[in-house]
Amino acid sequence: MRKLNALASAFGLLGMQHALAADEAAPEAVHRPQWSVLVSFSPTYTNNAQFRRDDRRRDVYAEPDVLLRLDGKLTSDISYRLYGRSSFDTFAQEQIGNETFALLGARLTRNILDWRTSVSYEHRFEFAGVYQDLLFIADDVQISTMRDFSYGPFTISPTAQLSYRFADVPEARRYRLDLLLPFEARITSRWSVVSTPFVEAYWFTDGLNEGRQDIIYSTSLGLRYSIANNISLTTSASYEWRTSNVPLRHYRDLEIGPRLDMAF
């Protein structure tokens, strides 16, 4: 390899020299795509099952979430992810609120000034009920960036994402901006206090929702127990409220429940 490098240098083949150096430094395994499966399950209590301004109804719902993904690297600094994901809510009483999504997605990620920055595309199917009636098909285009800051046992991960939803139903088309400030305080090797406050803004662009603007504020506090490197149980409470220029769309919601997350 050194001889080849010297040869490349001698002929001024800087590009080749760079490629050879990268080849030498990077272990083969880094570029090998890897499959993984992430599974979550959560029974949750909510005091506003239908996200209504009035006529709030309490209920309990189950929400499984399965993600299959393939991670790899395009170059030494650009990684890709191909994934399929599905999740549904099924309520004990308010079954009209049952809904499902299934999606296929692709994502490219690159570090820019230590911020993990991604562009992604998702093709989404939205169903009423548990895979019952197809409500709409959407294509989401998104750009996001995040970074971890650690101070002793504390980690804070500011995240920003902006997306646009194209959809076959005009009322679903909208811009969405998310600003998150996930926080974790490690108490012991297994126990952590976690919180995921965020603000979301929606600008609907078409159909009956044209001109509608919503803002959602959400905060949460929970305790996470790491059962193993790949399994954790988080019990948390979250409070969420929405304001909108369509007053009927205001709501407040409190949710409490355990969530089990696993990676394989």
Place this chain on the structure above:
Amino acid sequence: MKPIMIAAAMAAGLLGGAASPSLAQRSEAGDRGLRLENNALRTDVRRERLKKPSAAAKAKRRPKLSDRKE
């Protein structure tokens, strides 16, 4: 709401079926999936630090460069 849009939505609703949702379904389309999407966002944050067991085991087994003998 623009009257022509409402008329179009009602006409579409009359056809029924998944490809032509009712007026009520259409006006709710902006809200459908909201709980799932926000929970997915929270789930992504929670799952960020989980490690696949095989990857963790491989990382443990793989000898470091500094451990290699010349």
